[in-house]
Amino acid sequence: MSENGHVQHKITLTDREVLEVTGVVNVEKFTDDDIVLETQLGMLSIKGEKMHMKQLNLDGGLITMEGLIKSVGYSETASTREKGKGLLNKLFK
Numbered sequence: 001m002s003e004n005g006h007v008q009h010k011i012t013l014t015d016r017e018v019l020e021v022t023g024v025v026n027v028e029k030f031t032d033d034d035i036v037l038e039t040q041l042g043m044l045s046i047k048g049e050k051m052h053m054k055q056l057n058l059d060g061g062l063i064t065m066e067g068l069i070k071s072v073g074y075s076e077t078a079s080t081r082e083k084g085k086g087l088l089n090k091l092f093k
Helices: 077-091
Strands: 010-014 020-022 024-030 034-039 043-057 061-075
Touching: 010 061, 020 034, 020 043, 024 043
Parallel strands: none
Antiparallel strands: 010 020, 020 061, 024 034, 034 043, 043 061
């Protein structure tokens, strides 16, 4: 856990077949070939084949999935962008 009591965001990929993600806030989409997760650090998109959920614990912020992982990428959410703008606005006042 981090100092503020939240679970740290971490991605662990083993042999492109087992993916464990911590710091998960919500599961937006889950299909055999496309997964979208809301994490503490933005939206996480996972592409692959024959993916299935092995473990899900949203209270603990943990998801584990198996399948052939082809790509993992982040995109910013509106709330993440607004948080950054707020900080920048405070710094440059």
